[in-house]
Amino acid sequence: MRRKRINKLIFSFLLGITTCLASEYETVSAVPPSVIFELLALNRDLPTLVKPKYRSPTDLVPSPDGKKIYICEQTAKRIAVFDVASGAVEKRILLPNEVTGCAVAPEEATLYATCSSDLWPNGLVCVVDIASGRVRSRIAVGHGARAPVITPDGEKLFVCNRFDDNVSEIDLAAQQEIRRIEAVREPCCAAITPDGKMLVVGNLLPAELSIDTSTIACNITLIDIAEGDITAHIPLRRGSTSVMGIAVSPDGKYVFATHLIGRFNFVASTVQKGWLHTNNLA
Secondary structure, rough: OHHHHHHHHHHHHHHHHHHHHHOOOOOOOOOHHHHHHHHHHHHHHHHHOOOOOOEEEEEEEEEOOOOOOEEOOOOEEEEEEEEEEOOOOEEEEEEOOEEEEEEEOOOOOOOOEEOOOOOEEEEEEEEEEEOOEEEEEEEEEEOEEEEEEEOOOOOOOEEEHHHHHHHEEEOOOOOOOEEEOOOOOOOOEEEEEOOOEEEEEEOOOOOOOOOOOOOOOOOOOOEOOOOEEEEEEEEEEEEEEEEEEEEEOOOOOOEEEEEEOOEEEEOHHHHHEEEEEEEEEE
């Protein structure tokens, strides 16, 4: 009897979720097929939706005016809106999947959040109305979507599809993907130069074989935004891996990348102080 009651509660909950999801698609005749698989996956995900055990802050982005900070709580599937003046979280925005990154539109009214997880790997960009906290629409992108960045004019959005080894270019007016640009291996972070001409992408892993000990290194990829062409792959120091952060200097002359360096060319017993990996800023 208890099992039947639990199943009935779950069914009622899923029915309610279906109604909520359907309300997001008022302009179309049917709910997208992907919603069915999302509802089935909820059987493993109900505890997170009801009361998340972990928040897992994975990214934070300030608003253009510096008054708010948007904190991506990945496994809690939400974004916390932190008010700088009061020093408190004023609200949380619930998203349909694990949130991996976000970007704020120049007009500060819209938030673009990338979502992807092991449970629902197909990436998407949620277009969020900041005032209401509602997801207005979704844009399909690639596997492992993360690190969204907006051009200064607010016309384009770029998203790293980590496990597809490419970058999605999205027309924000049309709210659809225009093309995908090949990266090197597992693009994980990105930034745009202040003039809006160059997209800088950090590749998490090297593309070489493990036996290529003299050349193995991660690359920073430079992409011409107007043409969509790769202008350079810049290798980092030998043994570099795990490029997790990218920033461009205000004058647009330099790119800063945080990553690890593996001392694979040393016998482990000879590495001083156990430094098999060291942190580095390139």
